[in-house]
């Protein structure tokens with residue numbers, strides 16, 4: 001038996017569930033530039049998939065883009081023209097900063113505010129890590 005066989009045997013022993021639970025689909029934005037604004041049509045849906053408040057996600061995005069924006073029902077309206085690539089990249093950055101647990105990397109977390117600090121509380125491993133404060 002060579003090394004590859006050993007590796008295969010090792011891998012096959014990992015239950016499939018371990019792969020499934022670590023698989024995490026990043027929600028994609030559906031947006032369009034209208035005049036001098038960018039509309040994200042499925043904004044509430046994206047925030048919902050991340051289990052986050054759309055206002056918090058919007059705050060992050062407008063700060064990163066140095067612009068302003070408003071929530072309009074299920075969509076967000078941003079001042080300025082931004083491509084889908086830029087917006088999707090920001091969602092990925094938001095996930096890394098405010099959704100994934102710093103200890104176990106699972107997305108099953110919630111934001112907890114204590115005093116003036118925000119923590120990412122993990123429902124999988126129980127870790128509580130400080131998150132960057134959004135001003």
Ligand SMILES: [Zn+2]
Nearest residue numbers: 101104122125
């Ligand atoms: Zn964790």
